Amino acid sequence: MIFITLGSQKFQFDRLLKAVDELVANGAITEPVFAQSGYSDYRPQHYEFKQFLDRDEFAKQMEKADIVITHGGTGAIIGAVKKGKKVIAVPRLAKYGEHVDDHQLQLIKEFKQMDIICACDDCSQLADALDEVKHTEYKPFVSNTQTIIDSIDGFIRASVAHERSAEHRLRILMVGNDPSVKGGITSVIDQLLDHDWNADGVSMTFIPTYIASNPIKKVIFFGKALRRIRRLLSDPQRRPDVVHIHMSYRGSFVRKYQIHKLCRKYGVPDVIHMHGSEFAKWYGECKSSERAKVRTLLREAKAIIVLGQQWNDRVKAIEPAANTVVVSNTVHIPDTKVQQLNNQRFQVLFMGVLIQRKGVSDLLDAVAKLKREGRLGHIRVVVAGTGAQEAELKTKAEQLGLLGDHNSDDLVVDFAGWTAGEKKRELFERSQALVLPSYNEGLPVAVLEAISYGMPVVATNVGDIASAVHDGENGYLIQPGDVNALADALENITDHDRYDTFSRNSRELAERQFSDAEYFRTLVALYQRVAKEA
Incomplete structure (x- = not known):
């Protein structure tokens, strides 16, 4: 055949x-x-x-x-x-x-x-x-x-790219979170900023539009960014060929809608890169006037980048005329061996913002259940992240008897704070599995990073996570809020033979489906098409 x-x-x-x-x-x-x-x-x-x-x-x-x-x-x-x-x-x-x-x-x-x-x-x-x-x-x-x-x-x-003369380089303006902002959107932006665009014949300019600060500073920061964007769009000598806009919901949409309208005013095509797993839920809660703006933006943008088929369906349900393009998140494949089972300390890593929809409270309940029933074994959990729920989660972990001194056997859950750079890399290398019990997601970069290291993943079957976590092949998929299933999955993944198979499958899937070479080539092709059609 x-x-x-x-x-x-x-x-x-x-x-x-x-x-x-x-x-x-x-x-x-x-x-x-x-x-x-x-x-x-x-x-x-x-x-x-x-x-x-x-x-x-x-x-x-x-x-x-x-x-x-x-x-x-x-x-x-x-x-x-x-x-x-x-x-x-x-x-x-x-x-x-x-x-x-x-x-x-x-x-x-x-x-x-x-x-x-x-x-x-x-x-x-x-x-x-x-x-x-x-x-x-x-x-x-x-x-x-x-x-x-x-x-x-x-x-x-x-x-x-070398064969393309400098004057024919494609000029792209990218706007989104300042790299200092913590979260998944920033991880994607960091990947894009770290890429060698010159090798693709692209000149990339980045203007951050949002910082994590008090409301007054946020408004001032965005106002300055908007003026910079307007000056660039209005200058025929410096005007970009395409504007790449990273957009989530709530305030992010309000800001990016203004930028979208500036692009329309000056005749510059824009590509909207969708983030924010609760976008559809937020849209349903908006007033009719705000929903009309959302549909207008989705209809008018030259392309809407979505992370997977579920995202695509959600956007199409809001605005059928949206020109959606599925471009999954990507990951750089590290030059390391796949993970090996650690029989002394099986370290399970959670990496993300500590907010309610991430399901960390369920994770604590699942770990406490394993400990209470004598099934915990050598499992230890590292929670890497900060956020609004951090103090509440630490209190709960203490009440459940999961905290202790760092050198003590009583330490079951370790809150490591926000990690990036070398510290983040070391955490992945020391951990044996990733857990993400979220109630809502797109396709988290943390999951892709984990499978690139050959880590099995226990996650909820939400968003497009199933494209990177194949149940029973390189991890387990459970339903949000199912603490019993989460506990069972954490225990089952420590089986030696099963772990080795899952680990190999994770690395192979990352190499086959999420390597960055094809990702960037797809983006460049999209930029080229949008610029040509403008």
């Missing part, structure tokens, strides 16, 4: 789908064919296809396949090779509107030199490629292959 997978990039690849269709029609291909066609317009006449597949459907088709035909995306190629499939890679080309540049040609060439795929530079050569792949044995995926691929991918991006 042949499986064609074209990924989720918002570009058509009609040329490839049509070439396969013709080969099936003339009898050159006799095997069953199934295609995940993505954003292509062409509808195959002689084989089955579906635009997008969910995780289980994709895994099923991949398992059945003998040959995978795919575009030159790093994740698509590596995902198939790691499954032991024979891969034919066909590059997307800019001249056909299949991508913004021809980097896939170079990338596929490098893969071919590693002798792990069959390269098909032109669709007219597809029949020959199919003949070759059936009679050739390729090298298997080995542990250091991902590091090599990341290096190649970075080199090619830099080479392609």
Whole structure:
């Protein structure tokens, strides 16, 4: 069976789908064919296809396949090779509107030199490629292959960008929280600010619009930021091609609505990057006049970035005309081994803001239940975060007998405060699992960071967490508020054989689905498209 997978990039690849269709029609291909066609317009006449597949459907088709035909995306190629499939890679080309540049040609060439795929530079050569792949044995995926691929991918991006002259660099203005603000939005912004945009032919400017301070200072800070944005948008010599706006709800929406209207005034297209897992709930509580503004912004913005399918459905329910684009959060894959089970101290990490919807109170109840029933074993919990509920949670932990001296066996829960940088990295390296018992989420960066370290995850099945935590494969998914299930999951995850399997699966999932190379390429392609359509 042949499986064609074209990924989720918002570009058509009609040329490839049509070439396969013709080969099936003339009898050159006799095997069953199934295609995940993505954003292509062409509808195959002689084989089955579906635009997008969910995780289980994709895994099923991949398992059945003998040959995978795919575009030159790093994740698509590596995902198939790691499954032991024979891969034919066909590059997307800019001249056909299949991508913004021809980097896939170079990338596929490098893969071919590693002798792990069959390269098909032109669709007219597809029949020959199919003949070759059936009679050739390729090298298997080995542990250091991902590091090599990341290096190649970075080199090619830099080479392609170097060919673009400075005057043709895409100018992007990004606005959002100041990096000093604690929370998941800041984690995403930090990733974007740390990226080498020059290698992508992009000039990135960032103007923070919000700080954590008293109300007067917040207003003054935003007022100054708004003036800076207005000056930039009104200057024909410095005007950005696209404005990337990070937006949540409540005050964040009020601020970003003003920026959106400035973009409209000066004719600059904006991309709204949605955050705030309770956006839909907040929208339902708004007055009709405020809801009308929300719908207007969602309708007028050139693109709405959402973190997953649940987010997409929520936004579409509010404004069906919203031009949503699913771009999951990403994570840099650390150059470390996957986690090993610690039989002396099984450290479970919670990382996030300490507010009610994060479910930390349920976590304390679950840990207390394990201790009370003699099932706690060597489990210890580190709560890394600060927030409005911090004092209340510490009091509760003390009342439940979970606090003690740092060198005492009585210390079951340790409140570590807010962590970032090196301290955060050390916490991930010392911990064996992540727990996130939230009542509402999108796709938290903390979950992606955890699986990148090979950590199993116990989390609630809310938002789009299920895309990164596969129940019974690399962790457990429970329902919000189910303390008994949370306690059982924490106990079960300490089983040695189960832990090793979950740990490997977490790391493989992070490498396959959430690595940052494809994420940034998708963003650049989105910027290019929005700027071109403006």
